[in-house]
Amino acid sequence: MTHAATRPRPETSSAIAIASSVSRHFGDVTALHEIDLTIGRGEFVSIVGPSGCGKSTLLEIFAGLQDHDSGTVTIDDQPMSGPRTKTAVIFQESATLPWRTIRDNVAFALEVRGVGKKERRERADELLATVGLARFGDHYPTQLSGGMRQRVAIARCLSMEPDLVLADEPFGALDEQTRLVMSYELLKIVEKLTCGVLFITHSIQEAVLLSDRVLVMSARPGRFIDEVPIDLPRPRSEDVLASPDAVALHERIWSTLRDEAKKTMSIEP
Numbered sequence: 001m002t003h004a005a006t007r008p009r010p011e012t013s014s015a016i017a018i019a020s021s022v023s024r025h026f027g028d029v030t031a032l033h034e035i036d037l038t039i040g041r042g043e044f045v046s047i048v049g050p051s052g053c054g055k056s057t058l059l060e061i062f063a064g065l066q067d068h069d070s071g072t073v074t075i076d077d078q079p080m081s082g083p084r085t086k087t088a089v090i091f092q093e094s095a096t097l098p099w100r101t102i103r104d105n106v107a108f109a110l111e112v113r114g115v116g117k118k119e120r121r122e123r124a125d126e127l128l129a130t131v132g133l134a135r136f137g138d139h140y141p142t143q144l145s146g147g148m149r150q151r152v153a154i155a156r157c158l159s160m161e162p163d164l165v166l167a168d169e170p171f172g173a174l175d176e177q178t179r180l181v182m183s184y185e186l187l188k189i190v191e192k193l194t195c196g197v198l199f200i201t202h203s204i205q206e207a208v209l210l211s212d213r214v215l216v217m218s219a220r221p222g223r224f225i226d227e228v229p230i231d232l233p234r235p236r237s238e239d240v241l242a243s244p245d246a247v248a249l250h251e252r253i254w255s256t257l258r259d260e261a262k263k264t265m266s267i268e269p
Contacts, residue, residue, distance in 0.1 A: 016041045016164050016196040017062055022071035024057055030221035031057045034071065037215070037224070039196040041163065046199040046207035046214045048257055050264035054222030055200045059166050062198060063089050076163060088162035092172045094149040096141040103128065103137035106155045127155040130192075132185060147171075147178040151185065158189075165197045172202065183209055184238050191235045204253050208246055209236065216256045219263040226256045 017039040024032040031054040039045050047055050060066040061073060064083040073080035075087065096105050107115075107124040115123070128134050131151040141149055150170055157165060171179040183206045190197070190210055201207050207214045208230055216226040230249060232240055240246055 014041055015039065016076055017198070018072075018074045019058070019062070020072045022058070022061065022068045022073060024054065024061065024066070025069050032061075032068075033221040033223045035223065039164070039198055041196050042194050044190055044193070044197040044199065044210055044212050046201055046211040047217055048201060048204060048207055048214060048253060049217030049222065050219050050257070050261045051202075052264060053217045053220055053260070055217055056168050058222070059089075059168050059198060059200055062164070063087060063166050065089075085160065086162050087164045087166065088157040088160045090150075090153050090157050090165065090167040090170045092169045094141075094146075094153040096149055096152055098141050100140075101137065102133065102139050102141065102144070102152055105141065105152055106159055109156060109160045123159065124155075127158055128152075130158070130189060131155045145178070146174050147182050150174070150182060154186070154189065163195050165193075165195055167197065168200045169202065171206070179203070179206075186210060187236060187238075204250050204257070205241060207253070208232075208249050209241055214249075214253055216253060216260070219260045225260070226253070228253055 015038045017037075019035050019037045022032060022035040023030065035058060037045075037058075047058070049055050057066060061068050061080070062075070064080055064087070075084060096102075097108065100108070103121065103124045106127050107120040110120045110123060125134065125137060128137055131154055133148060133151055133155070136144065136148070141152070144152070153170070171182045174182060183203075187209055199207070199210060211230045214228045214230060215224050216228070217223065218225045228249060232243070232245060232249075
């Protein structure tokens with residue numbers, strides 16, 4: 001499993017993913033410009049930025065789903081050469097398999113790996129308990145809310161025992177109330193993770209709550225213009241966002257992001 005009783009401090013952990021001077025072009029459009037990013041094992045890094053700045057492009061490069069035009073990308077000390085089994089990706093849509101029960105959805109990656117039926121069931125039930133869905137193993141995706149289906153996606157992701165998790169706006173399709181509840185639920189899981197996490201979000205509140213670091217990306221061409229350490233103590237509770245330190249962090253990130261959002265509105269398509 002990828003869980004531990006105490007989450008390691010990221011500054012003491014080695015790098016699981018490194019991008020050095022990475023750029024990406026689409027015709028005449030520069031999506032990413034000389035991106036440098038290191039993600040430590042056990043570190044939770046969030047990226048916020050205006051729409052169209054290249055956040056998702058960068059995540060897909062780390063996932064091996066897109067090429068980069070220049071620079072280097074290494075995962076677990078190996079040059080990026082395409083998708084890998086120890087990298088788990090969570091997208092905005094949960095992409096559950098409607099004909100399989102929730103338990104069988106979570107166990108799908110284990111089944112592909114040849115894990116026996118009894119062990120698959122035990123591990124799937126353990127993961128469903130981790131995401132607060134222990135009573136729903138025999139249900140089908142259509143019987144669950146959007147937020148619950150995203151928790152299934154998280155459990156399925158953890159079943160892969162990843163060393164790197166890439167999450168692209170996983171709660172973006174949810175209403176504001178459900179999104180906030182899901183952020184708190186994810187916080188409980190994050191405290192136990194030992195893998196590296198790259199999390200794309202438009203929510204500064206979400207980024208401050210969950211992260212060890214928040215990177216602010218510029219308007220296109222995307223590049224990092226601020227790195228904000230989130231030095232809030234762990235384990236964190238729901239009340240942490242009301243603390244003066246969290247409010248100050250939110251204001252710092254927003255002051256930078258606001259200017260970039262205005263630039264985006266004036267950029268020609």
